[in-house]
Amino acid sequence: MSNLNAVLSRIDAELDPALDRLMDLLRIPSISTDPAFKGDCQRAADWVVAQLQSLGVDAEARPTPGHPMVVGHIDGPADNPNCPHLMFYGHYDVQPVDPLDLWDKPPFEPELQDTPKGRVIRGRGSSDDKGQFMTFIEACRAWKAVHGALPCKLTFFLEGEEESGSPSLVPFLKENTAEFSTPDLALICDTGLFGHDTPAITTMLRGLLGEEITITGPNKDLHSGMYGGIAMNPARVLARIIASLHDETGRITVPGFYDGVPELSAELRNQWQSLGFDPAEFLGEVGLSEPAGEQGRSGLEMIWSRPTCEVNGMWSGYTGDGFKTVLPSEASAKISFRLVGTQDPLAIRESFRAMVREMLPPDCEVAFKPHGASPAGHMSTANPMFEKARVALSDEWPNAAAFVGCGGSIPIAGYFQSILEVDSMLIGFGRDDDQLHSPNEKYDVECFHKGMRSWARVLAAVA
Amino acid sequence: MSNLNAVLSRIDAELDPALDRLMDLLRIPSISTDPAFKGDCQRAADWVVAQLQSLGVDAEARPTPGHPMVVGHIDGPADNPNCPHLMFYGHYDVQPVDPLDLWDKPPFEPELQDTPKGRVIRGRGSSDDKGQFMTFIEACRAWKAVHGALPCKLTFFLEGEEESGSPSLVPFLKENTAEFSTPDLALICDTGLFGHDTPAITTMLRGLLGEEITITGPNKDLHSGMYGGIAMNPARVLARIIASLHDETGRITVPGFYDGVPELSAELRNQWQSLGFDPAEFLGEVGLSEPAGEQGRSGLEMIWSRPTCEVNGMWSGYTGDGFKTVLPSEASAKISFRLVGTQDPLAIRESFRAMVREMLPPDCEVAFKPHGASPAGHMSTANPMFEKARVALSDEWPNAAAFVGCGGSIPIAGYFQSILEVDSMLIGFGRDDDQLHSPNEKYDVECFHKGMRSWARVLAAVA
Numbered sequence: 001m002s003n004l005n006a007v008l009s010r011i012d013a014e015l016d017p018a019l020d021r022l023m024d025l026l027r028i029p030s031i032s033t034d035p036a037f038k039g040d041c042q043r044a045a046d047w048v049v050a051q052l053q054s055l056g057v058d059a060e061a062r063p064t065p066g067h068p069m070v071v072g073h074i075d076g077p078a079d080n081p082n083c084p085h086l087m088f089y090g091h092y093d094v095q096p097v098d099p100l101d102l103w104d105k106p107p108f109e110p111e112l113q114d115t116p117k118g119r120v121i122r123g124r125g126s127s128d129d130k131g132q133f134m135t136f137i138e139a140c141r142a143w144k145a146v147h148g149a150l151p152c153k154l155t156f157f158l159e160g161e162e163e164s165g166s167p168s169l170v171p172f173l174k175e176n177t178a179e180f181s182t183p184d185l186a187l188i189c190d191t192g193l194f195g196h197d198t199p200a201i202t203t204m205l206r207g208l209l210g211e212e213i214t215i216t217g218p219n220k221d222l223h224s225g226m227y228g229g230i231a232m233n234p235a236r237v238l239a240r241i242i243a244s245l246h247d248e249t250g251r252i253t254v255p256g257f258y259d260g261v262p263e264l265s266a267e268l269r270n271q272w273q274s275l276g277f278d279p280a281e282f283l284g285e286v287g288l289s290e291p292a293g294e295q296g297r298s299g300l301e302m303i304w305s306r307p308t309c310e311v312n313g314m315w316s317g318y319t320g321d322g323f324k325t326v327l328p329s330e331a332s333a334k335i336s337f338r339l340v341g342t343q344d345p346l347a348i349r350e351s352f353r354a355m356v357r358e359m360l361p362p363d364c365e366v367a368f369k370p371h372g373a374s375p376a377g378h379m380s381t382a383n384p385m386f387e388k389a390r391v392a393l394s395d396e397w398p399n400a401a402a403f404v405g406c407g408g409s410i411p412i413a414g415y416f417q418s419i420l421e422v423d424s425m426l427i428g429f430g431r432d433d434d435q436l437h438s439p440n441e442k443y444d445v446e447c448f449h450k451g452m453r454s455w456a457r458v459l460a461a462v463a
Numbered sequence: 464m465s466n467l468n469a470v471l472s473r474i475d476a477e478l479d480p481a482l483d484r485l486m487d488l489l490r491i492p493s494i495s496t497d498p499a500f501k502g503d504c505q506r507a508a509d510w511v512v513a514q515l516q517s518l519g520v521d522a523e524a525r526p527t528p529g530h531p532m533v534v535g536h537i538d539g540p541a542d543n544p545n546c547p548h549l550m551f552y553g554h555y556d557v558q559p560v561d562p563l564d565l566w567d568k569p570p571f572e573p574e575l576q577d578t579p580k581g582r583v584i585r586g587r588g589s590s591d592d593k594g595q596f597m598t599f600i601e602a603c604r605a606w607k608a609v610h611g612a613l614p615c616k617l618t619f620f621l622e623g624e625e626e627s628g629s630p631s632l633v634p635f636l637k638e639n640t641a642e643f644s645t646p647d648l649a650l651i652c653d654t655g656l657f658g659h660d661t662p663a664i665t666t667m668l669r670g671l672l673g674e675e676i677t678i679t680g681p682n683k684d685l686h687s688g689m690y691g692g693i694a695m696n697p698a699r700v701l702a703r704i705i706a707s708l709h710d711e712t713g714r715i716t717v718p719g720f721y722d723g724v725p726e727l728s729a730e731l732r733n734q735w736q737s738l739g740f741d742p743a744e745f746l747g748e749v750g751l752s753e754p755a756g757e758q759g760r761s762g763l764e765m766i767w768s769r770p771t772c773e774v775n776g777m778w779s780g781y782t783g784d785g786f787k788t789v790l791p792s793e794a795s796a797k798i799s800f801r802l803v804g805t806q807d808p809l810a811i812r813e814s815f816r817a818m819v820r821e822m823l824p825p826d827c828e829v830a831f832k833p834h835g836a837s838p839a840g841h842m843s844t845a846n847p848m849f850e851k852a853r854v855a856l857s858d859e860w861p862n863a864a865a866f867v868g869c870g871g872s873i874p875i876a877g878y879f880q881s882i883l884e885v886d887s888m889l890i891g892f893g894r895d896d897d898q899l900h901s902p903n904e905k906y907d908v909e910c911f912h913k914g915m916r917s918w919a920r921v922l923a924a925v926a
Contacts, residue, residue, distance in 0.1 A: 033783075033784065095787060164786065218749040235705070236705060239774070290825045292824065303690065315782040318559070323673045323797055325671065325775060362752065437788065
């Protein structure tokens with residue numbers, strides 16, 4: 001353990017420089033979904049490469065049709081040729097920042113702020129995922145500084161398209177299977193703690209299916225006085241379609257949608273009940289009070305093990321100041337489905353599109369634009385490294401670590417399994433109030449600090 | 464009649480300079496609903512004042528809390544002190560121009576274009592309403608040039624807020640009742656021909672009620688992975704509300720909505736049937752084929768004598784490029800109702816708001832923003848000037864003139880009745896394919912030309 005304690009002390013002593021490095025990265029507006037920020041994504045990739053190179057990692061930014069992949073390799077200690085080989089994954093891209101007027105500070109001018117709940121790093125990407133993956137890189141930096149080498153062989157793999165459907169990811173992995181299929185396990189740092197102080201290893205991830213639909217009626221916007229009452233209004237058609245996607249009990253009505261949705265095992269149900277999740281407290285953080293999902297399901301089921309259908313955006317007609325008495329020619333919506341178990345994203349996409357087409361009245365047409373389709377992920381905890389990591393995390397935090405689910409989609413874990421046949425262990429230190437994807441995103445300094453320490457412990461445990 | 468013929472000849476000879484003057488006016492982007500164009504609205508008002516002054520009219524732009532009112536007075540011929548006193552109304556403001564990318568040419572760089580259907584004036588406001596009211600001003604110009612005086616006493620009244628709910632109109636009329644309550648009849652030029660060649664005097668106008676609603680759920684946009692399934696989504700709530708506003712037969716479900724909606728008299732029903740309105744042809748112009756209104760109603764009823772409820776715009780969440788897996792905090796819609804008979808706009812507003820509030824699930828709030836409320840208008844044709852004008856119009860056009868309805872709202876006629884006790888005669892020369900409120904708005908040169916000639920004939924007939 002003295003190996004480890006020296007590294008932990010080094011992490012404590014070097015917290016401020018580590019924070020400074022994170023701030024540099026947070027100043028790069030690497031919004032992957034908006035083509036206007038392509039150059040910034042390249043800058044972020046190059047910045048990460050430089051960090052890895054400073055650890056002695058053989059790293060480079062590999063070009064793709066989209067944003068670059070950051071890839072790096074480094075051996076373990078020379079005196080331990082049989083050390084395990086781990087792969088680490090993170091993403092250097094971030095979400096868009098609108099609505100900008102709801103940010104208290106510019107999203108890409110990060111700050112350390114003291115709040116009633118403690119010290120936080122404020123800025124887009126501080127938690128998702130720049131602050132998170134830097135906990136691992138900084139843990140490696142401390143280990144290297146203390147011991148001159150890392151405790152195991154490592155492959156680094158960071159992408160820049162996680163927030164925009166990862167279009168280049170699968171082709172890149174398939175073209176480089178030989179390079180990436182050798183690790184014993186992949187470590188993914190893009191998840192959170194459970195509650196405030198319970199470290200979590202995420203073993204269930206929901207999949208994601210994205211669809212954009214545009215309903216077209218008249219061939220141009222019309223005067224609602226001249227045509228109102230006789231002309232088809234596509235905004236009304238779209239509203240009818242969206243309203244029909246859920247029944248009165250909150251179940252999704254797309255035919256066949258629930259094929260492959262499993263019930264929880266009694267064991268997992270008991271484990272989750274013991275976590276003492278309080279929906280009112282969870283929702284209270286965002287100004288809500290009551291679970292609004294499927295009737296008869298627990299709060300954790302709603303966010304971890306049940307599928308969803310949500311409207312992420314919709315728009316039609318005149319949306320500016322004042323009023324315009326227009327009948328819109330078009331109405332559009334961005335709709336996403338969170339998937340669980342063995343739900344088939346492509347089958348659901350076809351069923352959804354067929355359902356929409358069936359609801360179209362005369363004189364209306366629909367166009368569909370796909371936005372990603374990834375199945376749910378399930379991690380096998382058979383590998384003994386899972387239990388070793390669980391114990392290591394329990395040593396760092398007030399509460400014992402738990403195996404949990406995650407409502408979000410981290411398709412990478414599924415791709416590592418299906419393409420590389422490498423299992424993944426998801427460990428992260430985000431908190432529920434980090435405002436991911438929202439204005440004023442933050443990451444607690446405590447999470448950043450204990451996150452670095454946690455990774456040092458996990459590396460020591462599995463090495 | 465030689466009085467008249469000399470004026471008609473003058474109008475024919477001076478068509479080109481009249482077109483040039485209209486082009487000057489069309490170059491002023493007087494969009495009243497957008498505060499960014501306030502200065503342009505003032506410029507348009509000053510331009511109209513200068514035109515009236517050039518006719519010897521005592522005219523000025525009177526300030527209001529919004530955009531100016533253009534007011535002018537001129538006496539009739541000195542040798543006929545008993546000539547009638549007419550008031551003329553038009554509006555110098557125009558609709559917004561988005562979506563801008565659907566315009567073939569910049570909306571405020573007007574052009575004369577030769578099309579398969581004849582020569583047109585292309586540009587925002589060419590038909591609604593700048594080109595229309597200029598037909599009257601140019602008819603007066605010709606009359607003055609030929610006879611040295613106008614055939615009757617005239618009061619000019621042009622507003623700049625017609626496309627944005629006319630907030631200053633009623634207060635202005637009430638403050639100046641003495642000045643405006645003396646005319647025998649008001650002439651309003653903001654309507655159209657029936658079909659291609661049938662001049663029309665509009666005797667029925669639908670009212671308009673505008674409402675903007677914003678549904679709020681969570682206190683910020685949420686990550687749809689973390690909260691999807693448990694958190695209320697206001698976009699889904701809004702869609703449900705909009706979908707519920709019509710039943711399967713196309714009737715509007717707002718309680719009490721149809722109070723005061725009259726059935727057509729057998730006489731008017733026969734007159735309208737004789738007009739040979741073809742819904743398929745009318746809708747074919749805009750890429751539609753089937754009437755989408757109330758079951759069991761004729762096409763003309765749907766657009767002239769039946770009330771409507773339409774979505775003019777709606778927006779929520781992420782509407783930019785790509786995809787953002789966000790649960791929106793807010794969802795908004797601009798909704799308008801076209802009213803007929805004696806429907807009470809304020810009673811309907813309250814009933815609509817109560818219905819929306821009743822549909823709100825837990826954790827949702829709604830905010831309402833009113834956008835104008837005007838009842839339907841019905842013109843009494845008892846005044847003999849109506850029949851004189853009908854005959855005069857029939858002399859100018861291929862088909863005999865008809866008394867018709869109008870689906871649009873021209874609240875001014877109602878205000879002239881209720882505030883000034885002055886009846887209105889609505890005569891205009893727009894065509895169904897003028898693309899009012901849409902990209903590429905146009906006005907046929909034939910309509911501009913025969914419109915000027917029509918006004919000369921009407922003035923001669925009623926004088």
